[in-house]
Each structure stands twice: as C-alpha cells, then as structure tokens.
Amino acid sequence: MSSTPSSSFRGVARSCDRDFYERELATFIPPRVFDAHCHLWFEDEVPFRIPGYSGDVGANEYLRLVDELHPGREMGALFLSYAIPTKPAGRDRTNEMTGRETAKNPRFRGEFFIRPDDDPEWVRQEVHRLKLHGLKCYHTFSASKPTWESSIPEFLPERLVQLAHQEGWVITLHMVKSRAVADRENYECIRRYCEQYPNMKLILAHSARGFQPAHNLEGLPHLKGLDNLYFDTSANCEPIAHQAIIRILGHDKLMYGSDLPISHMRGRSLSAADSFLWLYEETPVWGEKHSKIDPVLIGLEHLRSVKWACWSERLTDSQIEDIFWNNAAKLLNVH
Numbered sequence: 001m002s003s004t005p006s007s008s009f010r011g012v013a014r015s016c017d018r019d020f021y022e023r024e025l026a027t028f029i030p031p032r033v034f035d036a037h038c039h040l041w042f043e044d045e046v047p048f049r050i051p052g053y054s055g056d057v058g059a060n061e062y063l064r065l066v067d068e069l070h071p072g073r074e075m076g077a078l079f080l081s082y083a084i085p086t087k088p089a090g091r092d093r094t095n096e097m098t099g100r101e102t103a104k105n106p107r108f109r110g111e112f113f114i115r116p117d118d119d120p121e122w123v124r125q126e127v128h129r130l131k132l133h134g135l136k137c138y139h140t141f142s143a144s145k146p147t148w149e150s151s152i153p154e155f156l157p158e159r160l161v162q163l164a165h166q167e168g169w170v171i172t173l174h175m176v177k178s179r180a181v182a183d184r185e186n187y188e189c190i191r192r193y194c195e196q197y198p199n200m201k202l203i204l205a206h207s208a209r210g211f212q213p214a215h216n217l218e219g220l221p222h223l224k225g226l227d228n229l230y231f232d233t234s235a236n237c238e239p240i241a242h243q244a245i246i247r248i249l250g251h252d253k254l255m256y257g258s259d260l261p262i263s264h265m266r267g268r269s270l271s272a273a274d275s276f277l278w279l280y281e282e283t284p285v286w287g288e289k290h291s292k293i294d295p296v297l298i299g300l301e302h303l304r305s306v307k308w309a310c311w312s313e314r315l316t317d318s319q320i321e322d323i324f325w326n327n328a329a330k331l332l333n334v335h
C-alpha cells in the first residue's frame with residue numbers, strides 16, 4: 001500500500017444534514033474554525049468505517065470531510081494520531097502520516113501516539129523527528145482490565161507527562177472510569193500532573209468526557225486554578241457538559257473539536273441515569289410511535305450542543321470566536 005493517503009471522496013452529508021446546518025448552525029459557526037480534536041487514518045489500520053466513505057484520510061480528505069460540518073470556514077487543526085493494540089505497526093505508520101500531513105499547513109498541529117511502556121527518550125526523538133507538538137494516549141493500551149476502568153497513570157504514565165513538561169508539549173487525555181471527572185482518583189491525578197508539570201498542557205477530551213454532565217458539575221470544581229488545563233468539546237452532544245466548563249473554569253479553557261471520524265457517523269451521545277449511551281443510526285429508536293426521525297451527523301448534533309451552551313452562558317460573539325479559534329491558536333502557537 002502506498003504511503004501517501006489516497007481516497008475516493010464522496011460527500012456523506014444528506015439533505016437532512018444540510019437542512020440542519022442551515023437551520024441551526026449557518027449563522028452560529030464563526031468564519032475561522034480550529035478543530036482541536038480530530039484524527040487522520042489509514043483505512044486498513046482502523047476498526048471503524050464512515051458510512052458512505054472509503055479510503056485513507058490525510059489532511060486533504062480531512063478538509064473535504066469537515067467542510068460538510070462547517071462549509072467554507074478557514075480551518076486549522078490538531079491531528080491526534082491513532083492506534084489499536086492489535087496492530088502495532090499501525091501506530092508507527094499513523095504517527096508518520098500524522099507528522100507528514102501536519103507539515104503541509106502552518107495552521108496544522110499534531111500529536112504523537114504513545115504506549116504506556118514507551119521509553120521517554122525514544123518518544124522525545126520521534127516527536128522531534130516528526131515535528132509534532134504533543135502526545136496522545138488511549139485507555140485500550142492499559143494493562144488493567146477492563147481498560148475503561150483504568151486509572152490515568154496506567155495509560156498516561158508520569159514519566160511521559162514529565163517529558164511533555166520538559167518539552168512544553170500538549171497532551172490530549174480521554175479519561176475513563178464510569179464517573180469520569182467526578183471520580184476522585186481521576187481529578188486528583190489530573191490536579192497532581194498539572195501542578196507538578198506546569199510546562200505540560202493537558203487537554204481533557206470530550207469536555208472532560210462529561211457525556212454525563214452531572215460528572216462535570218461534581219468534578220470540575222476540584223480542578224479550579226490550573227493554568228495548564230484545557231478541554232476540547234469533541235463528540236459530546238450534551239450542552240451542560242460544555243456549560244459546566246465555561247461556568248466553572250472559564251470559556252477561555254474550552255476549544256472546539258470535531259472528533260472526525262465520529263463526527264461523520266449518525267446519531268448522538270445521550271446522558272441517562274448516572275451514565276450515558278450512544279444512539280447510532282442502526283440503533284432501533286428512530287421510528288417509534290408516530291414519528292420518523294432522520295438522525296443527522298454526530299458532528300452536527302455536537303455543534304448544536306456547543307451553540308446551546310454558548311447561548312445559555314450568554315457568550316459574546318468574540319467569546320464564541322475564542323472557543324472556535326483563539327483559545328487553540330494561543331495554546332498551540334498558531335498565528
């Protein structure tokens with residue numbers, strides 16, 4: 001297979017998506033959009049498919065795909081490399097590709113995918129060689145099972161946080177455990193890492209993984225006063241999850257993220273009880289009783305939840321532009 005991303009691009013948006021965009025988002029999304037959480041991939045290395053799309057996704061394909069969420073916007077992006085434990089070579093390939101694609105545009109930044117057993121000196125050399133800007137970790141590489149109940153150090157060990165501190169890098173962390181940031185072990189670890197390694201910048205993905213916003217209301221007050229702590233909104237469709245960040249920690253901590261490929265699947269995340277669930281297009285809930293719902297792209301539902309959060313928190317246009325560009329540009333030195 002060629003090392004250059006290739007694709008057979010066809011748009012995946014349907015008329016229900018275009019109507020939703022015009023009705024809900026056309027006048028909300030600012031002219032410049034920095035996407036602080038998104039992925040590039042080789043089709044043969046990943047377990048997912050975007051319905052109606054085939055091919056690898058490099059920077060050009062990325063731009064064409066996200067243009068379906070925010071057409072005509074000037075884009076910047078932080079690409080998070082991707083890996084699954086069963087395909088060790090895939091990680092190296094995707095890290096290489098992330099470096100190569102990031103180099104194509106001065107408004108692109110990229111994160112290197114780490115495994116918890118990586119040697120910090122090797123990571124340092126690789127990140128420099130690939131001209132990347134930080135680290136991406138994931139719970140599926142944790143040694144403890146089930147991995148979604150892992151403690152943060154089991155997939156983001158302290159010596160790699162220390163490396164990010166030495167180098168001034170960002171780290172994107174999708175924390176796990178059933179109660180996310182409301183879990184004491186999680187918020188204590190985040191606080192300790194941020195205080196002990198102030199030159200490392202930590203981004204909590206999916207609005208602190210607050211797919212159940214009650215967890216954010218409970219946990220975020222424990223994370224006040226950390227200058228190097230940030231959040232990306234990606235894939236979370238609950239407005240209160242974003243609002244909790246804006247109200248408790250400030251709008252200048254929050255950055256928009258599409259989470260492509262998730263943005264291009266259909267449905268939404270939904271909070272329930274003390275947890276959450278995902279409704280996908282194939283989940284049999286869209287045709288009950290008298291209604292027939294056409295589920296729209298998750299990325300569009302997500303954008304509406306960000307809009308509702310901004311409206312409810314009475315943000316000004318310039319504060320909304322901060323969430324969609326300035327906060328990330330400042331954090332990542334994009335001019």
Ligand SMILES: [Zn+2]
Nearest residue numbers: 037038039259
């Ligand atoms: Zn992601």
